[in-house]
Amino acid sequence: xxxxxxxxxxxxxxxxxxxxxxxxxxxxxxxxxxxxxxxxxxxxxxxxxxxxxxxxxxxxxxxxxxxxxxxxxxxxxxxxxxxxxxxxxxxxxxxxxxxxxxxxxxxxxxxxxxxxxxxxxxxxxxxxxxxxxxxxxxxxxxxxxxxxxxxxxxxxxxxxxxxxxxxxxxxxxxxxxxxxxxxxxxxxxxxxxxxxxxxxxxxxxxxxxxxxxxxxxxxxxxxxxxxxxxxxxxxxxxxxxxxxxxxxxxxxxxxxxxxxxxxxxxxxxxxxxxxxxxxxxxxxxxxxxxxxxxxxxxxxxxxxxxxxxxxxxxxxxxxxxxxxxxxxxxxxxxxxxxxxxxxxxxxxxxxxxxxxxxxxxxxxxxxxxxxxxxxxxxxxxxxxxxxxxxxxxxxxxxxxxxxxxxxxxxxxxxxxxxxxxxxxxxxxxxxxxxxxxxxxxxxxxxxxxxxxxxxxxxxxxxxxxxxxxxxxxxxxxxxxxxxxxxxxxxxxx
Numbered sequence: 406x407x408x409x410x411x412x413x414x415x416x417x418x419x420x421x422x423x424x425x426x427x428x429x430x431x432x433x434x435x436x437x438x439x440x441x442x443x444x445x446x447x448x449x450x451x452x453x454x455x456x457x458x459x460x461x462x463x464x465x466x467x468x469x470x471x472x473x474x475x476x477x478x479x480x481x482x483x484x485x486x487x488x489x490x491x492x493x494x495x496x497x498x499x500x501x502x503x504x505x506x507x508x509x510x511x512x513x514x515x516x517x518x519x520x521x522x523x524x525x526x527x528x529x530x531x532x533x534x535x536x537x538x539x540x541x542x543x544x545x546x547x548x549x550x551x552x553x554x555x556x557x558x559x560x561x562x563x564x565x566x567x568x569x570x571x572x573x574x575x576x577x578x579x580x581x582x583x584x585x586x587x588x589x590x591x592x593x594x595x596x597x598x599x600x601x602x603x604x605x606x607x608x609x610x611x612x613x614x615x616x617x618x619x620x621x622x623x624x625x626x627x628x629x630x631x632x633x634x635x636x637x638x639x640x641x642x643x644x645x646x647x648x649x650x651x652x653x654x655x656x657x658x659x660x661x662x663x664x665x666x667x668x669x670x671x672x673x674x675x676x677x678x679x680x681x682x683x684x685x686x687x688x689x690x691x692x693x694x695x696x697x698x699x700x701x702x703x704x705x706x707x708x709x710x711x712x713x714x715x716x717x718x719x720x721x722x723x724x725x726x727x728x729x730x731x732x733x734x735x736x737x738x739x740x741x742x743x744x745x746x747x748x749x750x751x752x753x754x755x756x757x758x759x760x761x762x763x764x765x766x767x768x769x770x771x772x773x774x775x776x777x778x779x780x781x782x783x784x785x786x787x788x789x790x791x792x793x794x795x796x797x798x799x800x801x802x803x804x805x806x807x808x809x810x811x812x813x814x815x816x817x818x819x820x821x822x823x824x825x826x827x828x829x830x831x832x833x834x835x836x837x838x839x840x841x842x843x844x845x846x847x848x849x850x851x852x853x854x855x856x857x858x859x860x861x862x863x864x865x866x867x868x869x870x871x872x873x874x875x876x877x878x879x880x881x882x883x884x885x886x887x888x889x890x891x892x893x894x895x896x897x898x
Contacts, residue, residue, distance in 0.1 A: 408732070409551070409552040409553075409555040409556070411732065411736065412548075412551070412552050412735065412736065412739050413552060415736050415739065415740055416548075416552075416739065416740075416743060419593070419740055419743060419744075420570055422589065423570075423574050423586055423589070423747070424573075424574055426574075426582065426585050426586050426589060427573075427574040427575075427582050427586070429585075430581050430582040430585050431581070431582055439579030439580060439581070439755070439758075439759075439782065446581070446584050446663075446666035446667055446668075447667075447672075449676070449679070450584060450585070450588055451584055451663050451664065451666060451667055451676045451680075452675075452676040452677075452679045452680040452683070453588055453591055453680075453683075454583075454584055454585070454586075454587030454588040454590075454591055454663070454748070455587065455591075455660065455663055455664075455676075455680050456591045456594075456595070456680065456683055456684055456687060464688070464691060464745070465594065465597075465598075465691075465722075465741065465742055465745040466543060466547070466719045466722050466723065466742070467543070467718070467719050468688065468691040468692065468695060469691055469692070469694045469695030469698055469721065469722050470695065470698075470712075470718030470719050470720070470721040470722055471695070471718055472625055472692060472695030472696055472698075472699060473625075473695075473699060473709065473712075473713050473718050473721065474713065474718060475630075475637050476624065476625050476626065476627035476628070477625065477626055477627060477628045477692050477696070478627060478628060478629065478630045478637045478639070478642060479637075479642075479688075479692060480628050480688070480689065480692060481628070481629065481630075481637070481639045481641075481642025481643050481646065482642045482643070482645060482646035482649065483646060483684075483685055483688040483689070484642075484643050484646060484685075485642065485643040485644060485645060485646020485647040485648075485649070485650065486646050486647070486649075486650045486681060486684060486685065486688075487681055487685060488643075488646075488647040488650075489646065489647040489648065489649070489650025489651045489654070489655070490650055490654070490677055490678065490680070490681035490684075491678075491681075492647070492650075492651055492655065493650070493651060493654060493655035493677055494673075494674045494677040494678055495674070496655075496831070497509075497651075497655040497656070497661075498664065498670060498673050498674055498677065499670060500512060500831070501661065501664075501665060502665075502669070502670040502673065506665070507665070507759065507763050507769075508526070508658055508759060508760055508763040508764050509656065509657075509658055509661045510522055510525040510526045510529065510658070510760065510764050511763070511764070512827070512830060513525045513826055513827070513830055516830040517826070517829070517830060517837045517840065517843065517886075518837060518840045518843075519840075520840040520841060520843045520844060521826055521830075521837070521840070521843050522764060523764060523765060523844075524822070524826070524843050524844045524847050525764075525822075525823050525826055525827075526658075526760050526761075526764030526765060527765075528819050528820070528822050528823050528847060529656075529657065529658055529760060529820075529823060530757055530760055530761065531819055532815060532816060532819030532820055532823075533657065533658070533659055533753050533756065533757055534753075534757065534789075534792060534793065534796060535796065535815050535819070536653075536815055536816065537659075537750055537753035537793070538793055538796035538797050538800065539800060539815075540746065540750070541567070541568075541746050541750045541793070541797060542564075542797045542800050542801060543719060543746070544567070544742050544743060544745065544746030544747075545560065545563050545564050545567055545746075545797065545801075546560075546719075546801070547723045547739075547742060548563060548739070548742075548743075549563050550723070551723060551727050551735075552739075560798070560801050561798050561801075564794055564797045564798055564801070565794060567746075567750075568750075568790050568793055568794045568797075569790075571747060571750050571751050571754060571790070572754065572786070572787065572790040574586065574751070575751050575754055575755055575786070576783065576786060579755045579758075579759075580662050580663065580666055580752075580755050580759075581666070582751075583663070583751050583752050583755055584663060584666060586747070586748070586751060587663075587748045587751075587752065589744070590744035590745070590747055590748035591744070591748065592744075593740050593741055593743075593744040594741045594742075594744040594745045594748070595687065595741075596737070596741065597737045597738055597740060597741020597742070597744070598687070598690055598691065598694060598741065599690070600734070600737045601694060601726070601730075601734060601737065601738060601741075602690065602693060602694050602697060604730060604731075604733070604734050605694075605697045605698070605701050605730070606697070608701070608730070609700070609701060609704055616696070616697060616700055617696075619700045619703070619704075620696040620697075620699070620700055623699065623700070623703065625695075625696045625699055625700075626696070630642075633868075634867050634868060634869060635869070641873045644873060644876070645873045645875065645876070648824065648873075648875050648876050648879075649816060649875065651824070652816065652820035652821075652823060652824050652875065652879075653816055653820060656820065656823050656824065656827055657756075657820075658756045658757075658759060658760050659752045659753050659755075659756035659757075660752075662752070662755065662756050662759060663752065664676060664677065694722075695721075695722075698721060698722060698725055699721075701725060701729075702721075702725060705729060707725065707728075707729065709721055709724075712724070722738075723738065723742075726738045750793070753793070754786065754789055754790055754793065755786075757789045758782060758785050758786045758789050761785050761789070762781070762782055762785060766781075768781060768782065814874075816875060817854070817874040817875040817878060818851040818854060818855065818874075818878065819851065820875060820878075821850055821851055821854065821874075821875050821876075821877075821878020821879045821881070821882060822846075822847035822848075822850050822851065822878065822879070822882045823879075824875065824876075824878070824879030824882070825847075825850065825878070825879040825880065825881065825882025825883040825885075825886065826843075826847070826882060826886065828879065828883055829882075829883050829886045829887070829890075833887075833890075834892075835887065835890040835891060835892055836890060836891055836892075837886065837889060837890050838889055838890055838891045839889040840889075842885075842889045843886070843889075846882060846885035846886060846889070847882060849881075849885070850878050850879075850881040850882040850885065851878055853881055854874055854877055854878045854881065857870070857874075857877065858870050858874055
């Protein structure tokens with residue numbers, strides 16, 4: 406077992422490095438710096454940094470661990486990502502740059518009115534708060550088990566310290582700081598991934614072809630599930646991956662806020678397409694890592710059956726690293742995991758603050774006093790951090806499944822209404838006749854999906870929903886909006 410003090414030293418050094426970046430990026434910062442990075446971010450820096458923000462601690466641990474349950478079938482979702490990123494680059498980004506938005510939900514206001522604007526923002530805030538808190542929790546969960554439990558430090562205190570660190574280094578520079586810290590964090594996360602794979606190969610002393618042969622013999626290399634009843638049926642995976650990308654990146658203020666810091670549309674599109682190609686390759690490496698961890702466990706006689714049976718496959722990667730692969734691998738793993746966790750949480754704090762400021766309280770119209778606006782923005786930033794902390798502490802008492810599954814399930818229910826509203830706004834010319842019903846429709850859609858998912862096997866001849874429930878959710882919202890709309894050639898500008 407690795408000495409917890411050694412890990413704590415590297416944790417402190419890494420945190421110090423983040424504050425150095427914060428100091429350089431937040432000098433002379435104002436609200437424009439915080440919300441848009443003054444629209445001066447180099448596209449290649451944004452593209453590279455977004456890898457870490459997209460993957461997060463969940464991909465870092467859940468994807469390798471989930472190989473034990475669903476083999477390599479997660480790659481179907483990854484293939485769907487490519488289609489989603491193309492749609493974002495050539496449908497959504499041109500719209501956002503044309504309207505010069507700070508928050509992407511301003512699009513809904515211009516098309517359907519204030520009710521749609523606020524509804525979209527509220528669903529984003531709810532979804533991002535839950536999703537990112539779960540991602541951050543996973544990082545805290547591992548540090549708690551392998552480091553802080555050694556000193557009997559409670560998980561709520563560990564969570565508090567982590568959130569305060571993120572709060573402090575994003576407090577002034579906002580999205581400008583996040584763009585550059587994400588670059589650092591992506592570097593450390595990818596380094597951890599590649600070094601762990603290399604160390605396992607070295608310890609097993611086998612070739613890549615030998616490793617794949619062992620994975621195949623153990624049944625881990627299956628990429629396409631052909632049973633349409635299964636939640637991970639390959640066509641469902643690809644389609645779900647496309648729509649997950651569209652909603653969790655293209656309709657997500659956190660991810661789009663980084664894109665909108667690029668100088669122009671062409672740079673933003675170049676960023677999106679470059680980022681998508683790298684992301685596919687990196688996800689493939691994570692699946693390879695998952696297979697290698699299982700092969701290593703098999704060769705070393707490490708029993709993982711308890712984690713698999715208890716649906717705690719998130720524990721497989723850290724368990725092998727800390728108990729078998731030595732101090733160097735453990736340090737690399739911790740730095741990579743912290744990088745993945747920070748890169749998700751810091752952008753979320755900034756994005757949620759932006760959404761509340763622009764979508765809910767309309768900070769740009771609230772006052773002409775720039776100093777007052779800064780004070781309000783900073784207060785909201787602190788309150789969002791507090792909500793983040795509370796969510797993490799609550800979830801820590803109920804962790805009993807693979808987090809990547811939980812997060813995608815949360816997205817299916819909370820991003821569905823946003824998807825339906827954007828499709829209605831972009832692809833119809835109908836005018837909303839009863840705007841007050843928009844929040845009700847957005848609320849009823851996920852409730853109906855919850856019931857449909859619960860009884861799908863009885864109602865649909867054994868069919869079991871996977872992540873494609875997101876599409877059904879968006880469709881129900883779209884149908885509801887059609888029902889309260891009317892034909893019109895005079896759309897609101």
